[in-house]
Amino acid sequence: MRMLVLGAGGTGGYFGGRLAQAGADVSFLVRPARARALAVEGLRIRSPVGNADLAVRCVTAEDLPADVAARRYDLVLLSCKAYDLDASIEAIAPAVEAGADVLPLLNGLLHYDALDARFGSARMLGGLCFISAAKGGDGEILHLGPVASITFGERSGPHDSPRCLAIAEAFAPASFDAVHAQDIHHELWVKYSFLTTLAAATCLMRASIGVIVATDGGEAFVRALYAECVEVARAAGQAISETVQATALGALTQTGSPLTASMLRDLESHQRIEAAHIVGDLVHRAAALGVAAPLLGIAWTHLQAHLLRQGPAKTA
Numbered sequence: 675m676r677m678l679v680l681g682a683g684g685t686g687g688y689f690g691g692r693l694a695q696a697g698a699d700v701s702f703l704v705r706p707a708r709a710r711a712l713a714v715e716g717l718r719i720r721s722p723v724g725n726a727d728l729a730v731r732c733v734t735a736e737d738l739p740a741d742v743a744a745r746r747y748d749l750v751l752l753s754c755k756a757y758d759l760d761a762s763i764e765a766i767a768p769a770v771e772a773g774a775d776v777l778p779l780l781n782g783l784l785h786y787d788a789l790d791a792r793f794g795s796a797r798m799l800g801g802l803c804f805i806s807a808a809k810g811g812d813g814e815i816l817h818l819g820p821v822a823s824i825t826f827g828e829r830s831g832p833h834d835s836p837r838c839l840a841i842a843e844a845f846a847p848a849s850f851d852a853v854h855a856q857d858i859h860h861e862l863w864v865k866y867s868f869l870t871t872l873a874a875a876t877c878l879m880r881a882s883i884g885v886i887v888a889t890d891g892g893e894a895f896v897r898a899l900y901a902e903c904v905e906v907a908r909a910a911g912q913a914i915s916e917t918v919q920a921t922a923l924g925a926l927t928q929t930g931s932p933l934t935a936s937m938l939r940d941l942e943s944h945q946r947i948e949a950a951h952i953v954g955d956l957v958h959r960a961a962a963l964g965v966a967a968p969l970l971g972i973a974w975t976h977l978q979a980h981l982l983r984q985g986p987a988k989t990a
């Protein structure tokens with residue numbers, strides 16, 4: 675399977691790098707500055723489960739049409755931030771129009787509307803990832819904990835389609851977990867409700883889960899936030915089982931946990947944040963479904979205030 679990974683940041687760099695390390699046919703679609711850096715330094719992964727220094731194949735959007743004419747891609751792994759979605763869609767278009775399917779790794783749900791509109795839903799798989807990773811100051815990929823998994827699946831039709839079986843086979847040799855979901859819509863809501871709770875709580879409190887739950891009322895606050903997210907999911911037709919909720923709450927209320935959302939890391943390092951795509955979108959879905967979500971509303975107001983203070987260039 676020939677894969678094109680858009681972005682060599684925290685997620686694309688990690689998963690694409692691990693695939694390349696395992697011998698997969700991987701190219702990175704990156705912007706010119708990243709292409710130059712990768713040509714000189716290679717892709718460097720720094721991880722508690724093993725470092726890697728890899729020479730990787732890169733292509734820029736300008737060169738992609740000629741590249742695609744010479745080598746057809748089977749799969750695009752889309753790993754941009756939500757605020758870069760429009761430009762990323764245009765960047766991958768030559769590969770998708772030549773026949774590649776698209777597996778997005780972005781958090782949230784809203785990106786599927788734009789991707790379906792541009793490429794048609796048949797081209798689009800459902801996808802998500804669990805990892806804590808970031809691009810470091812020297813361009814290296816910092817894997818911040820042992821967890822690394824991609825969950826993927828068909829959004830309609832039989833789950834065991836030839837393309838999903840081929841992806842499972844292509845991902846199998848790589849040193850991350852690959853989960854072929856029976857119901858990717860449900861897995862997306864399970865992740866979305868967990869992540870939105872984590873992002874809302876850790877960004878509002880500027881603290882990890884361990885610090886939040888050490889405060890008077892912190893655990894009750896996190897539980898109430900998660901309950902709101904689960905209620906939106908239920909109203910959207912994606913009731914989350916008690917067992918899955920218990921697992922999520924175990925992580926969201928764990929004593930001493932250093933867990934934060936990637937959104938807090940971005941916020942604290944003065945980068946743009948996906949607040950509208952993640953917290954704002956869930957607040958809007960709650961309103962449309964008639965679900966009361968006051969704590970999520972406060973988190974969204976807080977994040978909007980942060981964005982407004984940053985100025986228009988950072989508003990997502």
Ligand SMILES: NC(=O)C1=CN([C@@H]2O[C@H](COP(=O)(O)OP(=O)(O)OC[C@H]3O[C@@H](n4cnc5c(N)ncnc54)[C@H](OP(=O)(O)O)[C@@H]3O)[C@@H](O)[C@H]2O)C=CC1
Binds near residue numbers: 682683703753806808
């Ligand atoms: N980081 C994490 O731990 C996790 C992140 N996620 C989600 O995954 C998604 C990606 O996040 P993450 O990997 O952290 O983001 P990063 O910012 O680390 O990486 C995104 C990369 O996409 C590149 N990019 C953006 N637009 C284009 C374009 N038009 N052409 C080529 N390259 C482009 C950027 O390139 P450049 O360097 O040139 O800016 C950047 O390196 C987000 O939705 C995030 O919420 C999900 C789970 C965990």
Ligand SMILES: CC(C)(CO)C(=O)C(=O)O
Binds near residue numbers: 804806872934
């Ligand atoms: C929930 C988590 C940590 C898992 O990958 C995540 O997606 C994020 O922080 O963006």
